Amino acid sequence: MEKRVILVTGAGGGIGAAMCAEIANAETALVMCDHADGAPLQEAADAARAKSADVAVALGDLVDPETPARLVAEAINRFGRLDGVVSNAGIAGPGWLDQVTLDDWEQVFAVNLRACWLLARASFEHLQMSNGAFIATASVSGMAPQHGMGLYNLTKSGVIMLGQTLAQEWGQFGIRVNTISPGFIRSPLTEATYADPEKHAARAALVPYGRIGTPADIAKGVHWLLSEDADYVTGHNLVIDGGFSGTVNRQIGAVPRTST
Numbered sequence: 461m462e463k464r465v466i467l468v469t470g471a472g473g474g475i476g477a478a479m480c481a482e483i484a485n486a487e488t489a490l491v492m493c494d495h496a497d498g499a500p501l502q503e504a505a506d507a508a509r510a511k512s513a514d515v516a517v518a519l520g521d522l523v524d525p526e527t528p529a530r531l532v533a534e535a536i537n538r539f540g541r542l543d544g545v546v547s548n549a550g551i552a553g554p555g556w557l558d559q560v561t562l563d564d565w566e567q568v569f570a571v572n573l574r575a576c577w578l579l580a581r582a583s584f585e586h587l588q589m590s591n592g593a594f595i596a597t598a599s600v601s602g603m604a605p606q607h608g609m610g611l612y613n614l615t616k617s618g619v620i621m622l623g624q625t626l627a628q629e630w631g632q633f634g635i636r637v638n639t640i641s642p643g644f645i646r647s648p649l650t651e652a653t654y655a656d657p658e659k660h661a662a663r664a665a666l667v668p669y670g671r672i673g674t675p676a677d678i679a680k681g682v683h684w685l686l687s688e689d690a691d692y693v694t695g696h697n698l699v700i701d702g703g704f705s706g707t708v709n710r711q712i713g714a715v716p717r718t719s720t
C-alpha cells in the first residue's frame with residue numbers, strides 16, 4: 461500500500477517536531493521543512509524514522525515567496541503524492557503597533573500568513589487528487605488580541621479566516637481545511653517565559669485545567685484532524701488551550717464553592 465505523505469513546516473520547532481513524532485508510523489512519509497538544518501530538525505527527523513516513517517528533510521526560508529511551492533515540489537518529486545499539509549511555522553515578531561516598522565510587518569506577515577496561503581495554493585491540485593487535508597497552526601491570539609503582540613495577533617486571526625475561507629472553497633474538491641489554535645504551550649518559542657518559575661506559575665493559574673500545555677497536546681489534535689476519524693470536520697478552528705480562551709467572565713469574580 462502507498463504511504464500517506466504529510467508535509468509539515470516548522471518541523472524543527474517545539475510543536476512541529478511533536479506533530480511529526482505523533483503522526484510518524486510505518487504507513488506515513490513525512491516531508492519535514494524548516495529554514496535551517498540544525499540539531500533540532502535532525503533530532504526530530506531521527507525520532508520520526510525511529511517510528512518507521514519515511515522522512516525527507518526540505519529546507520527553505522518562508523520569507524521567500526518561492527519557498528512554499530518549492531517545498532511542495534520537493535515532496536512530489538520525492539514521494540509522488542501529498543495527503544496532508546501542516547502549515548505550522550510561525551514567529552512572534554515585535555509587538556506594539558505604534559512602533560513596528562514596515563519591515564517588521566512584511567516579515568511577520570510573510571512567515572505567519574502569506575506562506576500559509578502560498579503553501580495552500582501550491583498543494584491544492586495534489587490534495588485534490590488525494591482527498592487530502594490542509595491544517596494551519598493559528599493561535600488563541602488570533603481569537604482575542606494578546607497584549608503587546610500586535611503583528612502576531614493580526615496574522616493569526618488571518619490564519620483562522622484563511623482556513624475557514626479555504627474550507628468553503630475546497631469542500632467541493634474533497635479537501636478538508638482546519639486550523640488549530642494552541643493556548644499557552646512551552647516550546648523554544650516561549651521558553652524564555654516558562655523558564656521563569658514565577659511567570660510559569662502566573663500563566664498556569666490563568667488556565668482552568670491548571671497547567672501549561674505541551675507540544676504533544678497540540679500534536680494529538682493535528683493527528684486527529686489528519687485522520688479519517690475527522691472525515692466530516694472542515695472549516696473548524698480546534699482550540700487546545702486547557703480552557704483558557706473561555707475565561708473572560710472570570711474577571712467578574714467567582715461565586716464561592718460550598719462543596720468540593
Ligand SMILES: NC(=O)c1ccc[n+]([C@@H]2O[C@H](COP(=O)([O-])OP(=O)(O)OC[C@H]3O[C@@H](n4cnc5c(N)ncnc54)[C@H](O)[C@@H]3O)[C@@H](O)[C@H]2O)c1
Nearest residue numbers: 470472473474475495521522549550599642645647648649
Ligand atoms: N508555543 C506557543 O505557546 C504557541 C501558542 C500558539 C501558537 N503557536 C504557534 O505554533 C507554531 C509553532 O510554534 P512553536 O511554539 O513550535 O515555535 P518554535 O519557535 O519552537 O518553532 C517554530 C519553527 O518555525 C520555523 N521558522 C521560523 N521562521 C521560519 C522561516 N522564515 N522559514 C521557515 N521556517 C521558519 C523555526 O525554525 C522553528 O523550527 C507557530 O505557528 C506558533 O505561532 C505557538
